[in-house]
Amino acid sequence: MPGLLSKPAPPSEDKRWRIVEATMRRNGYAPHALIETLHSIQETFGYLDEASMRYTAASLRVPLSKVYGVATFYHFFALKPQGKHVCVVCMGTSCYIKGAGTLLETVEKEYGIRAGETTPDGEISLLKARCIGSCGLAPACVLDGVVAPKVTPENLLERLKELTGQPAAAQKNGASKP
Amino acid sequence: MPDATALYQVVTLVINGVEISARSDQTIMQAAEENEIEIPGLCHLTGLKDIGACRLCVVEVKGAPRLVPSCVTRVAEGMEIFTHSERVVNYRRTILEMLYAERNHVCSVCVSNGHCDLQALALKCGLEYVHLPYMTPRLKIDASHDRFVYDPNRCVLCTRCVRVCDEIEGAHTWDVMGRGIEARVVTDLGQPWGESETCTGCGKCVHVCPTGALFEKGKSVAEMEKRRQFLPYLTVMREVKR
């Protein structure tokens, strides 16, 4: 297998691989740096593809199946690219008892996707979070990295439509913005 | 072979009311076995590292707040152990039921029918029917390898295949992906087994597999007998070399 005995080359010319390499170097290319390295890839490229997992395995001398086992064990790692916009519904206890389940259902129904999926046009990814720690503002969502406090199904859909640039149905009906 | 320089003492303990002696570096399961008390186990296989995962071998130890897995718990002086109390016998049966309910185990059409560790355990533990609801997941069979087949429907996630591949063969082709009820054993990056670049095709995983989840191609119902003599042999030979 090429690249097993010598130092493997990054999967592409992309300069961003230097960031990943720096992470591995800082950890002395030790096998225990696996999670740190995967974090670095995910942070840099948004997700872990097969080539990046192979590169990690070869660089840190970790079995392929172990890399895959670790990458799929932790919910934070994504093996597929995410949509242009990301909607995270917090499913922490406070949010749940204040109706986070309905929020999730609303988005699932509106866009025909389930939590963890991305719309076919790649516009929106819907994710569930265990608890984003904004329990005082329940129910909360995170839209493209910004926490939205005290969300209702109506204003959530409206905001999503703002994000994707589509006019919101509610707006057309003259409903006021939150 | 016992190592003469090893630091162990002889301890006395009581198993099911019978006083026995054992070496302090032995597990409860080993000590019981030497005294012809059989404690059922599934993830345990002599020659592989124990992980205490299947929980079938749990026993009651007097004074201990919890049940202990006998495959990884060492004996101690004065221990009083009950390997077949009503409570653990019932729990064992439920654990087996959980396995039968978790995947799609249809013994009558299985290559391992009659040669299956899970089936044998069910018989030993008096499991006549499964009172838990069957979960019937839909799982794809992987027949891409030219000599072997992986049928996740019959997998019990004991990880014997993972361990034998890592510890004995040294290839680490198998590992577990996902978690919880979604966990599966996979080869390499989850691609078909036949495309694995690390698999040496040695077949050790097939033969340590307790059920018909891993089997040789061409075997029909009840034809797949597992051969495991190699495992103690390899283990002993490696120890001698060391």
Place this chain on the structure above:
Amino acid sequence: MNLDELQKMAEQEREVKEGQPQKIRVCMGTGCVASFSDRVLQALNEKCKEMGLERDVLRLEVGCLGLCSNGPLVKVDKHNTLYQHVTPEDVPTILESLKEGPGEGDICPTDLPFFTRQQKIVLENSGVINPDQIEEYIAADGYLALLTAVSQMSPTEVIAEITHSGLRGRGGAGYPTGLKWNTVAKAPSEKKYVICNGDEGDPGAFMDRSVMEDDPHRVLEGMAIAAYAVGADQGYIYVRAEYPRAIKRLKTAINRAERLGLLGKNIGGTPFSFHVEVRVGAGAFVCGEETALIASIEGHRGQPRPRPPYPAQSGLWGFPTLINNVETFANVPSIIRRGAAWFAGIGTEKSKGTKVFCLTGAVAHTGLIEVPMGITLREIVFDIGGGIPNGRKFKAVQTGGPSGGCIPEQFLDMPVDYDSLKSVGSIMGSGGMIVIDDSSCMVDVAKYFMEFCMSESCGKCIPCRVGTAQMYHLLQQITAGEATMTELALLEELCEMVRDTSLCGLGQSAPNPVISTLRFFREEYLAHIQERRCPAGVCPITATEGVLSHA
């Protein structure tokens, strides 16, 4: 930096502070930022510039001020006024008040029980200091305990102090901290590790995040004292990836502390060295279990292993390892600084000190509170929390997250401590406290937690992997009105079995929310089963006939 130098620096820093002009504190806790306190700060900065007040008004970005439900919060030191629900438009009014005194604006009364009934040890600096400025921590007597310990106390004396304080682990089970330290200290090994468990995974709890974000040096100091006591020279602080702000602040804090010689080589000019690294988790609740956490730091799947051997004997890479959680370590500097007797004077006989809770759910004031052990639930819910809003009726308090239980009204006057909570089938846990009113269905709540445990189960042992999934499906049947008494009996049987046979704490405690709701709210289960009715009107019961219709 040695002890004298540290004290001198603290003195100077305090003098500078005294001589400083007007101070306005803007809460930059995650809760307030989510309510756009960053925009408030920006407006404040712009306005000050515009009015030429840049030098006269010191704008401080502080950590959580506690009352998240009323954020964004802004505090004006001069007349000790707390503004709530602040928007950028309120900024002129606030600046005006520096001259005129507080008049207009949405002012939050600071004599609310929410503030007055608290007693702050762990959170003493939260909302007071800027967490990115080590000098501010030092001015608040920070690192005094560490340098005192390493230069004037023996490791044995440090452990004795912790033991006498009666501090118990704040992560869940409440194991005596001194005892744990002693075991690690006695373990014969050249190499030892200290790990801080910052993998706060309970849904509805964010105390540890706040401490790490608002006062990171306190945690690091606690870890360093522990390392000195047990003889470790390397530490890891394992933080959830979901807490990017905490990760950043901790990394900054480590950097600053190393530069001042308060961490790293030869701390305080003594032979004691201690290096800390941040390790980022990746979204697995089970990594809060100590053996799984160790596996994760080693780069493996976060699966627990059977204990013994305990990490205190064989932990990270097989070496003796001390693991405590964030809040436990955060208590340590105060104990060393103020003495074991002072700490032991707070709380109840068996539960000493204070506990930080994250009070959320159906109460008027939600947020972060720190209260002495032994306070009653009623005081927390009705005095501090301000009672149940919207004219609803109190139903239960859920503590301990997915490993805990629901406590009904008849136990509201029970003192909050480890043993009392345990006696009613719940646990202290890491400190989530969710108030539930009569608009919630207890079966639905139990189902929620079971779904959590099911998807967080690592899958290694059969009882937890399959048992949680089976129990979740049974609860689904019950909430859908498809279950019979057979399913209920099966559910109860599985609760017991999963609790007794699972490998780690996650599985062993997964049935707790079901067990406790069955114990106190059995009639709600029966209503779903026998009358096909959800008393709270939460569950959509559609089934018309028996189990087969949806099978």
Place this chain on the structure above:
Amino acid sequence: MSRVKVATVWLDGCSGCHMSFLDMDEALIDLGKKIEVVYSPLVDNKVFPESVDVSIVEGAVSSEEDLHKIRMVRERTKILVALGDCAVTSNVPGMRNPFGVGPILHRAYTENVSIQPKTPTQVIPPLLPRARPIHSVVAVDVFVPGCPPSAGTIHFVLSELLEGRIPDLSQKTRFGA
């Protein structure tokens, strides 16, 4: 002494268990002195009697008709025996469960058929969403796993029941035996 009234019932199974029953051969002659087969696919009586001492049921509960039938059998029976793996575990009929009814019917009546591919809608009783073991629908008194249980096992079961004992089969037969 009147003979013990025995019924045998055939739900979703291959009739292998009934074959195994017949395999008792000459032992049947002796049994015949003690039992009376009041209902069975093997005899002419097509009406299930109001009261039966022992009902031996082969097959899984797969259709509305099976469900209706097993409920009726249970009501009129003192001791209900689940005979064979299909009755005990749902076995081969249960292998469709992961796929769901729609895809299974499509596969059977459309995909694999060259002449007039069409799923029948009349005459055939509708399938339940899942094929189920009998005990998940009605209470079962005796479980006899095996595919099929041997003639000896069935003989043992009946002999024990005739002696007034519930047979202990835990070491006599197993799933797939």
